[in-house]
Amino acid sequence: MPLLKLTIDNIEVEVEPGTTIMNAARKIGGHVVPPAMCYYSKLEGSGGKCRTCLVKVSQGSFKDNRPMPKLVASCRTLVQDGMVVQNTTSPEVIENRRAITEFLLLNHPLDCPVCDQAGECHLQDLSYQNGLEETNTDEARRTFAPIDIGNLIKLHMNRCILCYRCVMVADQITDSRVHGVLGRGDHSEISTLIKKAVDNDFSGNMIDVCPVGALTDKTFRFKSRVWFTRPFDAHRKCTKCSGKTVLWMKGEEILRVTGRKDKYGELEEFICNDCRFVYKQPKDWEIEGPRKIERHSVISQNHYEKLDNEENEDKIEA
Amino acid sequence: MAKKILLDNIDVPGLASFEVYKQLGGYSAVEKALKNLTPDQVTGEVTKSGLRGRGGAGFPTGMKWGFIDKKSGNPRYFVCNFDESEPGTFKDRHIGQLNPHLLIEGMILGSYALGARTSYIYIRGELFYVLKIIEKAIAEAYKNGLLGNNILGTGYSLDLYCQPGGGAYICGEETALLESLEGKRGNPRIKPPFPAVVGLYGCPTVVNNVETIATIPWIINNGYEAYSSIGIGNSKGTKLISACGHINKPGVYEIELGLPIEEFIYSDEYCGGIRNGNKLKAVVAGGSSVPILPAELILRTATGEPRLMSYESLSEGGFQSGSMLGSGGFIVMDHTTCIVKNLLTFARFYHHESCGQCSPCREGTGWMEKILHRIESGNGSMKDIDLLVNISKHIEGNTICPLGDAAAWPVASAIRHFRAEFEEHVKLQKCPF
Numbered sequence: 001m002p003l004l005k006l007t008i009d010n011i012e013v014e015v016e017p018g019t020t021i022m023n024a025a026r027k028i029g030g031h032v033v034p035p036a037m038c039y040y041s042k043l044e045g046s047g048g049k050c051r052t053c054l055v056k057v058s059q060g061s062f063k064d065n066r067p068m069p070k071l072v073a074s075c076r077t078l079v080q081d082g083m084v085v086q087n088t089t090s091p092e093v094i095e096n097r098r099a100i101t102e103f104l105l106l107n108h109p110l111d112c113p114v115c116d117q118a119g120e121c122h123l124q125d126l127s128y129q130n131g132l133e134e135t136n137t138d139e140a141r142r143t144f145a146p147i148d149i150g151n152l153i154k155l156h157m158n159r160c161i162l163c164y165r166c167v168m169v170a171d172q173i174t175d176s177r178v179h180g181v182l183g184r185g186d187h188s189e190i191s192t193l194i195k196k197a198v199d200n201d202f203s204g205n206m207i208d209v210c211p212v213g214a215l216t217d218k219t220f221r222f223k224s225r226v227w228f229t230r231p232f233d234a235h236r237k238c239t240k241c242s243g244k245t246v247l248w249m250k251g252e253e254i255l256r257v258t259g260r261k262d263k264y265g266e267l268e269e270f271i272c273n274d275c276r277f278v279y280k281q282p283k284d285w286e287i288e289g290p291r292k293i294e295r296h297s298v299i300s301q302n303h304y305e306k307l308d309n310e311e312n313e314d315k316i317e318a
Numbered sequence: 319m320a321k322k323i324l325l326d327n328i329d330v331p332g333l334a335s336f337e338v339y340k341q342l343g344g345y346s347a348v349e350k351a352l353k354n355l356t357p358d359q360v361t362g363e364v365t366k367s368g369l370r371g372r373g374g375a376g377f378p379t380g381m382k383w384g385f386i387d388k389k390s391g392n393p394r395y396f397v398c399n400f401d402e403s404e405p406g407t408f409k410d411r412h413i414g415q416l417n418p419h420l421l422i423e424g425m426i427l428g429s430y431a432l433g434a435r436t437s438y439i440y441i442r443g444e445l446f447y448v449l450k451i452i453e454k455a456i457a458e459a460y461k462n463g464l465l466g467n468n469i470l471g472t473g474y475s476l477d478l479y480c481q482p483g484g485g486a487y488i489c490g491e492e493t494a495l496l497e498s499l500e501g502k503r504g505n506p507r508i509k510p511p512f513p514a515v516v517g518l519y520g521c522p523t524v525v526n527n528v529e530t531i532a533t534i535p536w537i538i539n540n541g542y543e544a545y546s547s548i549g550i551g552n553s554k555g556t557k558l559i560s561a562c563g564h565i566n567k568p569g570v571y572e573i574e575l576g577l578p579i580e581e582f583i584y585s586d587e588y589c590g591g592i593r594n595g596n597k598l599k600a601v602v603a604g605g606s607s608v609p610i611l612p613a614e615l616i617l618r619t620a621t622g623e624p625r626l627m628s629y630e631s632l633s634e635g636g637f638q639s640g641s642m643l644g645s646g647g648f649i650v651m652d653h654t655t656c657i658v659k660n661l662l663t664f665a666r667f668y669h670h671e672s673c674g675q676c677s678p679c680r681e682g683t684g685w686m687e688k689i690l691h692r693i694e695s696g697n698g699s700m701k702d703i704d705l706l707v708n709i710s711k712h713i714e715g716n717t718i719c720p721l722g723d724a725a726a727w728p729v730a731s732a733i734r735h736f737r738a739e740f741e742e743h744v745k746l747q748k749c750p751f
Binding site: 047048049050051052054070071073076096099100103104106107136137139142161162164180181183184185186187188 | 488503669670671672673674675676677680681684688689708712715717
């Protein structure tokens with residue numbers, strides 16, 4: 001099959017047939033990549049829900065050069081040959097992204113100062129980039145009490161943006177899913193069925209895929225702000241997973257273990273609960289070296305590794 | 319008297335039973351089609367009749383059938399959308415309750431045309447008593463050889479099931495309906511792919527409204543020319559209108575498309591005028607989702623033409639001065655009605671019924687309800703009105719399914735046409751009604 005040509009924000013790129021606009025933009029990289037709060041390339045059927053990645057298609061294809069009537073979700077729209085896409089060059093897209101950010105924050109508690117996700121939170125990033133400076137609302141927010149789902153994971157439903165990623169992880173990575181979305185509309189919640197505990201070898205990945213602080217690691221809760229810890233790539237021999245992880249250390253102490261995330265915050269490989277929760281001694285691990293943090297997030301602010309020029313550029317653009 | 323297609327025999331006692339229905343010429347269309355017509359000929363009749371989907375969107379039915387993927391070799395399904403739950407719309411219930419065999423006959427014809435061997439009627443959970451009636455009718459049809467193996471000895475076999483929903487408005491959206499029918503949470507799917515390619519259980523599927531399906535037997539019996547000679551422009555045939563609100567004679571009426579709205583509201587054959595001789599204030603012409611229109615714009619278009627009951631005439635002027643025919647839920651309000659309060663009721667409904675899958679609708683519907691509640695209870699401010707317009711603008715078109723649009727349009731249109739009333743609420747710090 002010949003490659004398909006498309007233009008995103010005046011930059012041309014060629015991609016395989018069957019590629020989404022989002023992945024074509026990721027191929028270009030930089031500012032043309034729309035933010036994704038629910039799309040996760042490793043999870044089948046994810047995306048389309050948060051609407052932050054909406055882009056304008058100003059020309060459908062070479063064959064049909066009409067623009068698409070509505071903004072489209074770039075994570076779920078396939079590229080056509082000759083498509084012209086506008087992301088940051090379209091005022092309409094920018095305005096809508098601002099509105100979507102406002103919607104996502106509408107019922108969010110904004111409790112970043114006490115949230116473990118702060119510093120690596122996608123919603124935080126999104127609101128820095130697209131949020132309003134002041135609020136339009138003084139309405140009461142919907143609230144839920146935090147609950148334990150199993151002995152390793154804490155659920156703060158207040159912070160959840162209902163991206164469905166954790167549900168898909170449970171569906172696709174683990175052998176049984178005991179949690180899902182209950183209820184409807186803004187009162188729907190992630191929950192386990194009749195107080196069942198989430199308990200299987202890969203459940204910890206739910207924490208890693210959560211874009212916000214709704215699902216947090218109970219072994220790490222309130223121990224440290226993430227930007228005070230130092231990430232190291234490490235591995236161990238594991239029979240359940242690849243054993244390739246990132247250790248978040250303070251001095252000689254391993255505060256938490258996560259999977260390795262790429263620059264879009266997506267896991268490179270899912271890891272098992274043994275690696276994540278059990279082995280917390282430096283002697284358990286073969287440390288490879290400092291983890292390069294590619295994101296422009298607050299984590300790299302206190303990073304000992306010198307930022308190279310490319311990352312500096314990224315930071316300025318953001 | 320206007321031509322009656324769907325409600326012709328509706329007043330005959332015992333119409334819901336097989337014997338009475340058969341005696342009145344029922345199931346003759348099935349006999350004609352299965353014995354004398356090929357499936358493509360049935361599709362052709364429906365296409366040429368100009369029948370459009372009666373669920374609200376008005377998409378040409380024959381064209382929808384034409385999209386079904388026959389090449390994949392997968393089984394095909396025909397599904398009836400009986401999840402009628404739009405506030406103001408109660409026309410499908412009328413057919414299901416009083417004339418279930420008409421629906422079943424239409425189901426057999428549609429399934430035959432599409433080559434479906436299994437078909438479903440997805441009925442709204444609250445209509446449990448109608449479900450009982452339909453199930454009884456299905457059993458009768460099986461007993462008389464109109465369903466099951468080898469129907470009427472023609473070699474065509476069909477199984478028909480009636481499945482109740484759990485009581486969610488969103489399951490009236492066709493892909494959410496299919497999810498629910500599969501036993502999953504009723505979240506709308508992201509399109510494309512469309513159901514005609516990937517539908518129920520991943521197989522090609524057509525979903526049609528009750529009224530659409532119930533029209534098919536008449537088209538087969540009388541030919542497409544007879545059907546397309548009724549109506550006006552691209553709005554062919556008749557339409558059921560469920561009229562409610564401040565009129566003297568609420569109820570379900572069958573009208574020929576093209577009937578002037580003024581006649582519909584004031585003639586004794588239909589609504590019989592406004593209650594107590596009151597003044598007409600506003601009309602929601604097609605179920606709660608469509609834009610509301612003030613009296614002067616519902617009776618005449620912006621250009622002064624009389625407005626007619628047809629897809630084209632009602633949408634004339636776009637959303638600036640027009641509306642939509644929608645599902646035919648005709649809600650009439652007289653001058654004693656508070657538009658803000660009415661809108662709050664609609665907003666509460668959409669807040670309650672949003673599935674919560676995509677963020678603009680999940681968060682925006684609740685937000686609009688809270689603001690409207692504030693204005694109606696006398697605590698609103700002028701900037702709330704603009705905020706409402708802004709929110710509705712950001713929901714519209716940005717959601718996965720049309721529920722977002724349906725929630726946004728009433729708000730946008732009510733403020734467009736009745737802004738003064740909102741401002742009065744704010745100025746007086748109470749509801750003036």
